[in-house]
Amino acid sequence: MNEKPNTPYENVSVVVPFMPAFAEKLGARLSPPATALVVTHRGARSRFWRGVGAIWHRLVALSIVGVAAVTLVPHPAFASETPVPGPKDARVRDVTYDPDQVVTIVGSFRHAIEIQFGPGETITQAALGDTISWQIAPVGNIVFLKPRERAGGTNLIVVTNVGGAPRTYHFNLTLGTAQTMYGVRFRYPREERAMAALQAQQAQAQAAKAVETNITSAALDHAVIEGTRNTKYTVQGDSSLQPTEISDNGGFTVLRYPGHADIPSIFAVDVDGTETIVPYDVREDFVVIHAVYRQIRLRRGTTVLCIYNEAPLRNERGDRTGTVSNVVERKVKGQ
Numbered sequence: 001m002n003e004k005p006n007t008p009y010e011n012v013s014v015v016v017p018f019m020p021a022f023a024e025k026l027g028a029r030l031s032p033p034a035t036a037l038v039v040t041h042r043g044a045r046s047r048f049w050r051g052v053g054a055i056w057h058r059l060v061a062l063s064i065v066g067v068a069a070v071t072l073v074p075h076p077a078f079a080s081e082t083p084v085p086g087p088k089d090a091r092v093r094d095v096t097y098d099p100d101q102v103v104t105i106v107g108s109f110r111h112a113i114e115i116q117f118g119p120g121e122t123i124t125q126a127a128l129g130d131t132i133s134w135q136i137a138p139v140g141n142i143v144f145l146k147p148r149e150r151a152g153g154t155n156l157i158v159v160t161n162v163g164g165a166p167r168t169y170h171f172n173l174t175l176g177t178a179q180t181m182y183g184v185r186f187r188y189p190r191e192e193r194a195m196a197a198l199q200a201q202q203a204q205a206q207a208a209k210a211v212e213t214n215i216t217s218a219a220l221d222h223a224v225i226e227g228t229r230n231t232k233y234t235v236q237g238d239s240s241l242q243p244t245e246i247s248d249n250g251g252f253t254v255l256r257y258p259g260h261a262d263i264p265s266i267f268a269v270d271v272d273g274t275e276t277i278v279p280y281d282v283r284e285d286f287v288v289i290h291a292v293y294r295q296i297r298l299r300r301g302t303t304v305l306c307i308y309n310e311a312p313l314r315n316e317r318g319d320r321t322g323t324v325s326n327v328v329e330r331k332v333k334g335q
Helices: 020-030 041-045 047-072 189-225
Strands: 092-096 102-107 113-116 122-128 134-139 142-147 154-162 165-175 183-187 233-237 245-248 253-256 265-269 275-277 280-283 286-289 295-300 303-309
Touching: 102 113, 102 142, 122 134, 122 142, 134 154, 142 154, 142 165, 233 245
Parallel strands: 092 183, 102 165, 113 183
Antiparallel strands: 113 142, 122 154, 134 142, 154 165, 233 303, 245 253, 253 286, 265 275, 265 295, 280 286, 295 303
């Protein structure tokens, strides 16, 4: 305030004591910025101003309590999650599924929005708050949304079925241009981790099965050459069909045709002369017949070659294993 000429009483500035923050705030409301709240010496001694001072202190105290109470009163918090822009186009977004989280979808007029849920999910219910301003079309595990002109904000609740269990989604639908979305895809980290673990287990099981199969095949292959070999064979007929080597180990008969020569048809000859085609497989230069016979007959067109086993028949197959190998056992399922 502007100073006045001295009077019999000096102007003594007595500032009403209260918290500095409230003093500054309330003083600015009660006085112009260039003034201060003061009381003269005479006024400070009067009964009236002492009463006003007491009332003032009460008001200040109540103001402090009121401000503190307003500050401490809990306010409801509303927070929704906005899908994260994709790595290629910000209009296609991803969001992690959380049943307790509201997801905000921002659309624009004349633009449709695709919301894609997890694979294998089927939409069973879709409740739209404003069915006039927003159009909705659920198909499989996808919801198509389209805002109408001047569409206001609303909410959407979607219930799906996944593996026989319900799954609920909550959405907040708004209009905007800065964050317009064309597509929103949900991610499920927990399910993805479980699926990855299951796939890893299946891969390990398949690898173990492949190793077991390879070991079994190797053992059976080795059974073709293991054991004492019988080479006491004689031949009669067209020599063009004759293999360079003939032998057996009591379980398999092996014929050798070097250079991948044409293999004739192979028949086993019974005691009455009946011919029966025999099973075999080819391994490099060798034809492996899965049995041992007294007589084998080879044919190609009109040419014939007979092969005779001159050694006593023997069976060195592992009777205790049920296979041609003594290290691979055949078991009947369920026994």
